[in-house]
Amino acid sequence: MKKRYLVTAALPYANGPLHIGHLAGAYLPADIYVRYLRLMGKDVVFVCGSDEHGAAITVKARKEGVTPREIVDKYNAILKDTFEKIGIAFDMYHRTSEPIHHETSQGFFRRLNEKGEFIEETTEQYYDEVANQFLADRYIIGTCPVCSNPDAYGDQCEKCGTTLSPTELISPRSTLSGSTPVKRPTQHWFLRLDQHENWLRQWINTGELEGVALHNPNEWKNHVLGQCNSWLEQGLQPRAMTRDLDWGVDVPQELPGSAGKKLYVWLDAPIGYISATRQWALDHGRDWEPYWKSEDTALIHFIGKDNIVFHCLIFPAILKAHGEYILPVNVPANQFMNLEGRKISTSRNWAVWVHEYCQELPGQEDALRYNMVKNMPEQRDSEFTWKGFQETTNTELVNNLANFVNRVLVLTQKYYEDGCAPQFDAARPFKSGWGVETEGNYAAELRRIREHLLEMGREIERFNFREALRLLMEVSSAGNALLQFNEPWRTVKEDPETVRTVLHLGLQYVAALSVAARPFLPFSAERLRKMLALPPLEDQGDLEAMLAVLEKGEPLLPAGHLLGVAGHLFSRIPDEVIAAQMAKLESADAQNAAAAAAAAPKTINYAPMKDIIQFDDFAKMDIRTGKILTAEKMEKSKKLLKLQVDLGFEQRTILSGIAEHFTPEEVLGRQVVVLANLAPRPMMGVESQGMILMAEDQDGKLSFVSPQEGWPSGFGVR
RNA sequence: GGCGCGAUAGCUCAGCUGGUUAGAGCGUGCGAUUCAUAAUCGCAAGGUCGCGAGUUCAAGUCUCGCUCGCGCUACCA
Numbered sequence: 198m199k200k201r202y203l204v205t206a207a208l209p210y211a212n213g214p215l216h217i218g219h220l221a222g223a224y225l226p227a228d229i230y231v232r233y234l235r236l237m238g239k240d241v242v243f244v245c246g247s248d249e250h251g252a253a254i255t256v257k258a259r260k261e262g263v264t265p266r267e268i269v270d271k272y273n274a275i276l277k278d279t280f281e282k283i284g285i286a287f288d289m290y291h292r293t294s295e296p297i298h299h300e301t302s303q304g305f306f307r308r309l310n311e312k313g314e315f316i317e318e319t320t321e322q323y324y325d326e327v328a329n330q331f332l333a334d335r336y337i338i339g340t341c342p343v344c345s346n347p348d349a350y351g352d353q354c355e356k357c358g359t360t361l362s363p364t365e366l367i368s369p370r371s372t373l374s375g376s377t378p379v380k381r382p383t384q385h386w387f388l389r390l391d392q393h394e395n396w397l398r399q400w401i402n403t404g405e406l407e408g409v410a411l412h413n414p415n416e417w418k419n420h421v422l423g424q425c426n427s428w429l430e431q432g433l434q435p436r437a438m439t440r441d442l443d444w445g446v447d448v449p450q451e452l453p454g455s456a457g458k459k460l461y462v463w464l465d466a467p468i469g470y471i472s473a474t475r476q477w478a479l480d481h482g483r484d485w486e487p488y489w490k491s492e493d494t495a496l497i498h499f500i501g502k503d504n505i506v507f508h509c510l511i512f513p514a515i516l517k518a519h520g521e522y523i524l525p526v527n528v529p530a531n532q533f534m535n536l537e538g539r540k541i542s543t544s545r546n547w548a549v550w551v552h553e554y555c556q557e558l559p560g561q562e563d564a565l566r567y568n569m570v571k572n573m574p575e576q577r578d579s580e581f582t583w584k585g586f587q588e589t590t591n592t593e594l595v596n597n598l599a600n601f602v603n604r605v606l607v608l609t610q611k612y613y614e615d616g617c618a619p620q621f622d623a624a625r626p627f628k629s630g631w632g633v634e635t636e637g638n639y640a641a642e643l644r645r646i647r648e649h650l651l652e653m654g655r656e657i658e659r660f661n662f663r664e665a666l667r668l669l670m671e672v673s674s675a676g677n678a679l680l681q682f683n684e685p686w687r688t689v690k691e692d693p694e695t696v697r698t699v700l701h702l703g704l705q706y707v708a709a710l711s712v713a714a715r716p717f718l719p720f721s722a723e724r725l726r727k728m729l730a731l732p733p734l735e736d737q738g739d740l741e742a743m744l745a746v747l748e749k750g751e752p753l754l755p756a757g758h759l760l761g762v763a764g765h766l767f768s769r770i771p772d773e774v775i776a777a778q779m780a781k782l783e784s785a786d787a788q789n790a791a792a793a794a795a796a797a798p799k800t801i802n803y804a805p806m807k808d809i810i811q812f813d814d815f816a817k818m819d820i821r822t823g824k825i826l827t828a829e830k831m832e833k834s835k836k837l838l839k840l841q842v843d844l845g846f847e848q849r850t851i852l853s854g855i856a857e858h859f860t861p862e863e864v865l866g867r868q869v870v871v872l873a874n875l876a877p878r879p880m881m882g883v884e885s886q887g888m889i890l891m892a893e894d895q896d897g898k899l900s901f902v903s904p905q906e907g908w909p910s911g912f913g914v915r
Numbered sequence: 916g917g918c919g920c921g922a923u924a925g926c927u928c929a930g931c932u933g934g935u936u937a938g939a940g941c942g943u944g945c946g947a948u949u950c951a952u953a954a955u956c957g958c959a960a961g962g963u964c965g966c967g968a969g970u971u972c973a974a975g976u977c978u979c980g981c982u983c984g985c986g987c988u989a990c991c992a
Contacts, residue, residue, distance in 0.1 A: 286986090399917085415931080418985090423919040427987065502920090502986070505923090532920085533985080547970090571940085577921050578985060585927070592941065598956050604951040635959065662931070669940070674956090686949075686987040708933070749919075765952060836916095837992050854991025880992055888992050 199495035199526070201240035202232050203488040205470040206285075208248035208293070209499045211272040213293035216281045216548040217581060218503070220542040222531045226662055230284045232716040233657045238738030242488055244473035245280075247273040247293030248466045250445035250459070252333030256372065259521035265444045266634045269294060273554060281582055282555040284719045289386060289480070291464060291473035298472035299446045305519060306386075306438070307449055314518045316435060317454070323351075323363050323383035327374035331362070331383055331441030331457075336373060339366030342590040379454050384454055387435035388463070391808070391889065393514040394433045400524065401509065402424045402594045408519075412526045415658070418576070421530050424505045438464045444867050471500075502530050503548070515827040529660040532574035536581050537782065546785040549581070550780075558774065563718040564590045564767060570666045570717055586769045598673045599766035602710070604680060605703040606728060606763035612689055616757045621697040630679030630706075635677075640750025642702055646745035650713050650740070657716065666717055669710075676706035701756065704729070708753040712743050719765050721804040729754060755818050782823045819874035820890070822904050822915035823849075830856060838864065838885060842871060845911020849873075852885035858899045868903040870914055 206227040207407055209215060231243040249269035258265045271294070276292050291298070309315060323332045337351035337766070351363035363369060372379045382788060384494060401422065404412040414422065438450050438461050445459030452741075459519075471489060478485035498508045508528050516522035534541065540547045555564055568586045569595075572579045613619050621639075627639030630643050651674055656665035685696040711725035717732060726733055746753055826848065827841040836854045851871070855864070872888040879885070892900040904914075 227975075386952045418920095425919095427917095427919045431988070506987085519927095545972050576928090580927070582927095582939075588941065589927095591952095595952060600951055600954050604955080661929085666941090667929090670940085677955055678957090680950075684948075684950090686951095689950095767952085769952060830916095852990090852992085856991090872992085875992060880990060881992085885992070 200491075200493040201494045202231075202234055202242070202497065203470075203474065204234075204241060204243045205496075205498050206243075206245045206287075207467050207498075207504055208246050208278050208316050210251075210253070210465050211247040211249045211276065211292070212254050213272065213543055214275050216532045216541055216553045217456065217551060217565070218548070218568065219537070220283065220551055220565075221573050221579075221581075222501035222809045223499045224280065224285050224496075224567050225566060226529065226531065226573065226660065229634050229662055229665075229716040230497070230499070230657060230660070230782050232286060232719065232736075233654060233740070234713065235736050235737070236382070236715060236740035237654065238741045242474060242477060243286065243288045244291065244470055244477065245285075245287050246289070246293065246469050247276055248271065248469065248532040249292050249294040250461075250465055251462060252335035252444070254714060255333075255442075255444045256335045259372075263621070263871075264469045266294075267592070279552045279555070283551055284566065289473045289477035291469060291476055293446075293472070295472065295476070297476055297479075298469055302446050302468040302473040303449050303459055303474060305468055305515065306460060306464060309388070309438075309515070309518050309522075310386070310449075310452065312518065312520070313433050314389055314390060315438065315880075318387050318437075319382045319384045320437075321380040322383050323369065323371075323378035323440065324383075325373050325376060325378050327372065327376045330373070330443075330895070331381070332371055332378055333440065333442055334363050336371060337363045337366065337369050337378060338372055339363075349900070351600060352772060368708060383441055385439045385458070386448070387605040388438050388511075388514070388518070390433040390511065390514055393517065394429060396434070396511055396517070397514060398429045400424075400513070401429070401642070404522065404730050411524060417527060418660075418701075420502065420532065421505055421509060421528055423683060424502070425509045433510070436463065437461060463511055464515065465513070466509070470886055479908055480509075482830070490521050490523060490866055492523060494523060494682045496523055497654070498525050500528065500530045502532050505530050513744040526781045527660070532576070532578045534569075534572065534579050534581055535576050537583070538580070538778075543588050546788070549782075549784065554684075558770075560768070561590075563771070564723045564770070565596060566717060567594055567666070570662050575661065575663060578611045585780075587775045590767065590770050593670060594767040595765075595769050597670065597677065598710075600726065601673050601676045601680075601768050603701065603763055604729070605608075605676070605707055605790070606760060608680075608685060609700050609704065610761065610763060612700065615723045616760055618677035618754055618756050619697040619701055620756045621701040622694055623698070625695055625697050627680035627699050627702075628679075630675040630677075630682065633682075639698060641704060643681075643705060643747045643750050645675075646706065646709050648848070650709065650744065650747075653713065654740075662717075669713055669717065670708060672706060672713070676703060676710075679706070701752065702762075704754050709743065709747070712740050715739075724766060727760045728763055728766075730759055784867050786805060817874075818872060821871050821873045822910050822914065823869050823871045824914050825869060825909045828862075828864045837880065840889070842869065842889070844871065844910065846872060848884040850884065851887045851889055852883060853889045853891075855889075855891065855899055864901075867901055868906070868908060868910075870902045870904070 204227055207218060207223045227243065231241055234241040252267050255265050275291050280287065280290060300483050301468055316405070319488040323337055324330070325886040332797060334351035338348050340347050340349065349366060351366060369378055370376065396406060397685050400411070402414055404410055404414045439458045439592065440461045441457055442459040446465055448455040448460060474485045474488055500508050501654045505528070508525065513524045516524060534548060539547055555562060568581070571589055572581055608615050623639040627637050629635040629642060649668060653665045656668065679699065683695070683699045685699055687697045707725065708729055708731065711722050711729060711731065712734065714725070715722035723733060743753060821844055823842045823844050828845050829839050835851050836856050838856045838859070840847045840851045840853055842851050870890045872890060875888050877884050877886045890902045892902055
């Protein structure tokens, strides 16, 4: 057991609101874990914050005609408010635009630079000659090579989701000036990740660093280890830690060549965890350093699977390179949550937005949390459906949990007019709620609850939140069974003594739930406290203290305790609400379809004309007729066909990127037109000696360009 | 193409280092019950553990091949 915990949840990017996938992926598991630790009296700090830098934000600002500052202020406010409303209890929700963060990340940069962790390298990047600046990937749009979307960004096509680099775009253009960008050399700082590969491999797979055991890799999730090893096996390459950007943390200005350079997200966002911790310490008069630099601290990152490599390899490399920091003891990444059978998509508005949920289903925050846990993508992608949400909420939360609480309180207040927990005989036997036809006894029953909650805690510690939630709910079921087996409504006249004992015990179940449910259902737990007229939880050791009382077989709520007002802990989700939410999703979908249909005819995006050339330029090209003699799929390639082409006077081996459009059989014997004097180029170990000319339409479909049937090979085209 | 992860009851998912009749929740059927938001409790039915081989006394669990889904990654002269 570590002495203290530092828990982080992925920094949300401040250019959009939060959807259920984010919640189920990172924030909710982190929150449950942290709330549990606090209830167990642990020293824990839980940090997060808005990631407010980068080109995507400036692009959005430009589009909306506002400043980047206005964008991040807006979304930071929304995010912060959403987290609060859905009950994510950060100790500090920070933002990367704060000065203390700039200072912290620049400090890292300086330190790494001094320690020789960087190499400075010059690469070619697209440059806008009209706007006079280098272009971030996001500033370049062009035609997607995969789906032919004419407006794909330089880093990603939002239509088909493919990850791209700007050089892959067909006919790239700058979003700043509309001009065609040109490549220019620019110098950047690269982190020598290759030099960290060995210890990272050792550390990931054995948990050992320099002979010291830091964690047990068996406790890490399969897909996390798999993803890391996949990268390690391919070999780590130096990675640029700086970019030519205008919105971000400056590269320390005293360094030569720093003008116009900003820290790349690798050296910006994750260091936000540290900045946030520093700010928390300042606000609370505490020392932040033990949380990041002491070996008896457990550092845990909650993230989605898209962030695994970042948090398991690159950030640890940075921390280790710095030299003073500890490494994460676990990175329990979740997979993705789908929505109604499809991937959640921000750009297509196929999502359930958390702030909208809070607005449209007020008071149902815990129902969402419950459903998120119930369907948490812990080991594989999972599925959220509104129908499932309704069913789960109505059966498990309303029918089982809320109803149990209600029937205990209503029965008690019905039978004991003073509205107090009854005096009772602890030695009185009754039927246990934990098994059919088993005799129970008051103290043993309380210990039974304790054992169950201990098990729940163990599952939380192992990041098995679904299982932990199931165990919690079993307490409620056992409570229901307790009432069912003893039937106080029938025996209250003939055997009032036993009924007192049973109902008093029922109240203990509710009291136990009012503490144990807090990690999952914080709002409901608080309402339970009120119904029981118990003080609000202090959030520091409440569960630990409660378990100690249960262990002694003593009541959590003494006889004579005046209860509060019974009420409905959860309300049923009616069909109309589900129908309305489904309609909302479908209308988003219809809007997308309409937008796509409307855009389709207009987006016959003819490539812009290239610059005028002279006849001499054309004459330099030696274009010849030819015929494909043999064709085979290129080993290990999805796109390349290896062709033998007859040019009459000789044969050529030509590699052509048409494998996704034509099979080797289809192209055999085709007459083609070949650019014959193109410089040979090796690809995948084979030299390509020319280029087959193809026509390409708007959708990226290809067509051979051929002379008339039977035309001889080897003659010129002009 | 390479690599990683996944494929288990109608649905959503657990099954650690291989070991007795493969589990849970929901749904379904039957029964009990009525304090409670037509709630609850019990019992039962339901699976050739993606497909095909192999290792083993023994495989959902290990090995190999294949199919499908998701993710990362390379090649379009």
